[in-house]
Amino acid sequence: MGRGGRIKYFLAVLTCANLAFAAAGCGAGGGVQDENAGSVQTADAETAKTAGESDAVSEQETEPEQAAVQDPQEWAWDAADEQTLRYAFANEFGGRAGVCVPMAALSDAARMEIVKGQFNSVTMENEMKPDSLLGNKPNIGEDGFPVLSFTVPDMMLKEIKAYNDTAGKDGRKIMVRGHVLVWHSQTPEWFFHEEYNVDKPYVDQQTMLARMENYIRQVMEHYEGEDSEYKGMIYAWDVVNEAVNDTDGGMRTDSSWFRVFNNADFVEQAFVYANRYAPAHIKLFYNDYNDTNPKKADGICRLIEQIKANPEARIDGMGMQGHYDMDFSDVLFKQSAKKYAAVVDEIQITELDLKASRGFDGTDMEEEYQKQAEVYQSLYDAVKSLKQEGVPITAIVFWGTDDRHSWLQSANAAGGSADGTRVQCPLLFDKEYEKKPAFWAFVDDSRLEQAE
Numbered sequence: 001m002g003r004g005g006r007i008k009y010f011l012a013v014l015t016c017a018n019l020a021f022a023a024a025g026c027g028a029g030g031g032v033q034d035e036n037a038g039s040v041q042t043a044d045a046e047t048a049k050t051a052g053e054s055d056a057v058s059e060q061e062t063e064p065e066q067a068a069v070q071d072p073q074e075w076a077w078d079a080a081d082e083q084t085l086r087y088a089f090a091n092e093f094g095g096r097a098g099v100c101v102p103m104a105a106l107s108d109a110a111r112m113e114i115v116k117g118q119f120n121s122v123t124m125e126n127e128m129k130p131d132s133l134l135g136n137k138p139n140i141g142e143d144g145f146p147v148l149s150f151t152v153p154d155m156m157l158k159e160i161k162a163y164n165d166t167a168g169k170d171g172r173k174i175m176v177r178g179h180v181l182v183w184h185s186q187t188p189e190w191f192f193h194e195e196y197n198v199d200k201p202y203v204d205q206q207t208m209l210a211r212m213e214n215y216i217r218q219v220m221e222h223y224e225g226e227d228s229e230y231k232g233m234i235y236a237w238d239v240v241n242e243a244v245n246d247t248d249g250g251m252r253t254d255s256s257w258f259r260v261f262n263n264a265d266f267v268e269q270a271f272v273y274a275n276r277y278a279p280a281h282i283k284l285f286y287n288d289y290n291d292t293n294p295k296k297a298d299g300i301c302r303l304i305e306q307i308k309a310n311p312e313a314r315i316d317g318m319g320m321q322g323h324y325d326m327d328f329s330d331v332l333f334k335q336s337a338k339k340y341a342a343v344v345d346e347i348q349i350t351e352l353d354l355k356a357s358r359g360f361d362g363t364d365m366e367e368e369y370q371k372q373a374e375v376y377q378s379l380y381d382a383v384k385s386l387k388q389e390g391v392p393i394t395a396i397v398f399w400g401t402d403d404r405h406s407w408l409q410s411a412n413a414a415g416g417s418a419d420g421t422r423v424q425c426p427l428l429f430d431k432e433y434e435k436k437p438a439f440w441a442f443v444d445d446s447r448l449e450q451a452e
Helices: 009-016 085-092 109-118 130-134 151-167 205-224 256-261 265-277 294-308 330-341 365-388 437-443 445-451
Strands: 025-027 096-101 103-106 121-124 175-183 234-241 283-288 317-320 346-354 393-398
Touching (some): 085 096, 085 365, 085 437, 096 109, 103 109, 103 151, 121 151, 130 175, 130 205, 175 265, 175 346, 205 256, 205 265, 234 265, 256 265, 265 283, 265 294, 283 294, 317 330, 330 346, 330 365, 365 437, 365 445, 437 445
Parallel strands (some): 096 121, 096 393, 121 175, 346 393
Antiparallel strands (some): 025 103
């Protein structure tokens, strides 16, 4: 989910423009949407099929150099890496260690030292979401489609690229999980309406599909086109996020995507377009929270089966967001992971954090830290057990670097969020950026008692 504090684009630019990734950090993006944007006249060509399919990025003949380095089992390490999450994950289950990073973190050297020192996968918190690229008001090109702005995510990618150029060993290089192409939240409402005007009716399905395809094409061509300086840096995309409801596993209806289509066809088509324009090395994911709920897990699997039935679509993986709490059940986690593994090639835990115990008031942090470490250890044991059973979990991504900057510190109505009634300490590093017992649950569990 990752709904960190938003900042205006110009503030993000002023804060971070001159900061190098090798010496600084990354922060929250995404501007607030203006749902009362005025009417914008569209071209007749809007409902036509997006031009340029014959030049789709997926038809590129050569894979970029960075994209070729994908197998953690083949990475070489030295002693300096041995107490890092990326080393532990590569050796224990053959996956990447990831973290959510917002634009604002670029100005925090200590925070970025955690990112550079521990992780080899980054997910931008808000900066690659539709509202960041589309902007708060429509900017419509001559072809009748919105012109996307990549200014903010490109700033972050430049710094990651600069870091990678000096990182040395492949296992230390940071690859990017794209998040997210199609989502009911953080997509400006004007995107769904006639003439891009919220006072007008919703567009018809064909028009909406044309807009979706054009959006996905622009994103893929910008990052994977022949002339893109970022080609090969993105290894996965969340194509669709949170389309299934929490009650019976059906489609969620509180969504402008659903209001236009009234069915799951837009999800299926999103994977058709992503497959059409994404290079083969980029893994395409469906991503959702409440991922261990049996009914919801069954509904997600049905949706994935629908996608797979379309020969023009491609779906490679399931993103289990992992917004869990202290009542986490390793049994339910393993059961759900096995369901997903039956319908996709790989699973990633994409937004992991852990809400505090019920009634926790912050007075005994050490006790809560130890409880948290035990829950995280049970999750990690489940991941390693699943690996032995042939269930391919290929990344664990934490939704934030440290407790101070976690989205759970504020009340939020979004799925997986906190209610604001208790102190939260959900991540592996505390508010002072010190390692907590939970860190050692992943890196060296023999040190848990020492860390207590």
